Amino acid sequence: MEAGTVAEALPGNVSGDVVDSLPGRSLKTRTSEARKSAERGRKRETFGRFKLKQLKQAVRHETECLTAATGRVRDYLARHRCTALDRALYAIGDGHGNAAAISVVRVGFPKKSDATGCEKVEEVQGSGDLKPLGAAALGLAGFSFSGHHYDSRIDKRTLVIAEAETVAGHLDVGTLDALAEVSVWFPRL
Structure with missing residues (x-):
């Protein structure tokens, strides 16, 4: 994505007003603390x-889940009815032009075993996907999720999937992985 386009789509990402809530802490500590915040629904x-x-x-x-699925994941959903699909897309940035997008998808099923079965199919790279909301939902274009910064979990009868991807500048691989890891803990969207 071109820098000018990102700056226009995410104007708050060039103000430099981001506060470090854990100065001097390691990524492991940041991830642990972020998970606690995510579980409480405190995205900020x-x-x-x-x-x-x-x-x-x-x-x-x-x-309707089938239209949001591809490949073997779609085949699985054709045999196992979903009860709800919630998709969220977040744009986040550091205030210095570096930005990422995070997708969180929650798929509800009648039984926990259906959610677990879907997770087993979905987590295989190349098996299909529960498509994230398109970048256009945030006014962004020119990026897609690679599936490399991914995490999932089962929440009762719901499969929760999170992916993170850089959309501008640079965010390191560890941070992208950690963002996906904590975002699966956000409560119902």
């Missing part, structure tokens, strides 16, 4: 643990 605090701030968000609640 969660991102602040990584010296980042939320710039934009888009959330969509749906009941």
Whole structure:
């Protein structure tokens, strides 16, 4: 994505007003503290643990899962009815032009075993996907999720999937992985 386009789409990412809520702490400590914040639904605090701030968000609640799935994941959903699909997309940045997008997808099922089965199919790279909301939902273009910075978990009868990807500048691999790891703990969107 071109820098000018990102700056226009995410104007709050060039102000430099991000506060480090854990100065001098390691990524492991930041991740642990961010998970606690995420579990409480405190997104601002969660991102602040990584010296980042939320710039934009888009959330969509749906009941149709097949249209949002591809490959073997779609095949699985054709045999195992989903009860709800919630997708969220967050743009976050450090206030110095470095930005990432985080996708969180929650798929509800009638039984926990259905959610677990879907997770087993979805976590295999190249098996298909539960598509994140498109970048256009945040006014961004020119990036897609690679699946390299990914985490998932089962929350009762719900499969929760999170992915993170750089959209501008540079965020290190460890931070992107940690962002996905903590974002799966956000409560219902």
